[in-house]
Amino acid sequence: MRQIVLDTETTGINPKLGNRIIEIGCVELIDRKLTGNNLHIYLNPDRESEEGALAVHGLTTEFLSDKPRFHEVVDQLRAYIQGAELIIHNAPFDLGFLNHEFKLLNLPEFTTHISGVIDTLVQAKELHPGKRNSLDALCDRYGISNAHRKLHGALLDSELLADVYLAMTRGQNSLGMDVEEEVVSISESMEAVALAEIIFVPASADELAAHQATLADLDKAVKGQCIWSALMAPPEPQQAAA
Template sequence: MREVILDTETTGIDPRSGHRIIEIGCVELIDRRLTGRHYHVYINPQREVEEGALAVHGITDAFLADKPLFADVVEGFMQFVKDARLVIHNAPFDIGFLDTELQLMASPHGCMADHCGVVDTLKMAREKHPGQRNSLDALCKRYMVDNSQRDLHGALLDAEILADVYLIMTGGQTALSLAGQGTGDQEQNSNGVSAIRRLDPASRPALRVVVASDAELQAHTERLAAIKKAAGFALWEGRPVE
């Protein structure tokens, strides 16, 4: 199963008001394991960044002036996400902006739903933790995910953090380094795809192995026998009890 954790930064909050995407960050998972590949690009929105949005992500008009247009990067982006399941925090926001960008350029790609499934981790978190705060920062605190570098929002950094949160929230996790921890020598191709610097497995502490005692094994055997007797058959044996 291929999943892509995705985040965007924008000039404002509503694409219907003419706001545009200025950054896309994606992290790839295959069978719930980080592959070490990501997609990251900044985009010239051909309009000013709203003051409120600038306060969130800190990406200025001057910085974006020489960046490519969405039309220049769309093929590489669609190639990276095609046939993947997108994992997004507050998915309607990001999908709404991506669909708008595709519509503005009359793209033959249609809309994102034509190419990808979508999982909304905000919806998932609200179902798991009703009545609680479920922002990405709140989930980091709840699941003890390090987001200490997140002074400002950034699409790639947020995608990396969300990958950790998502894997923990759905039953498991794997370590990855956050944007800015690398040395800056990562190779990146013209489509913005490059390898994420992973944590050295040798630096992780050895897992503790707990072995059941003889008394615990006996209690387990007796419990299984009691379940089998009460049910009339043992599902784990794959056949009815005679």
């Protein structure tokens, strides 16, 4: 199965107000493995970025001035994503911009070229209700390093999201393409060790004495009986009813 992890950066948050896409980053997965066949495009939007957006991505008008316009790369983009399933964090935002760009060129909507969309923000909210589910929060939750992410970047965010998606769906959780992880089921691991081979080693007399001394110290510290002493104490005999 071919999947494309996609992210965009834009001049603002609303394409209906004339905001445009300025960066597209795509990471390819085939059968849940990273292929390295990525796509990264900067675009000249022919307008300034809004102040809030510029603070997020840092892509200045000067930097983008010599980059291609969207109509110059649309065929390359269509060929790359054709028939793939897309993985996007907060998909309505990116798809709204992409559909708008295609509409400006009198082309069928962007979504008509793909087989489907997985929104990892929706997935994360279902898995972690009531918790923060931004890309940074998910990287922290799944132990994915994003220390190098000072500003948002479409390709970098797509690479991080690929790791997050694979971790969330219990797949490979590393960007390394040469390492395959061996997954052993619980039943297989239990079968590997016969029960007769499990050896029980009781505590020695010295170890039991040390344990009792520790409990005594705890009792002394709480000026009574600590919870471990209470749990280990023999039950009091019940008195017979008169």
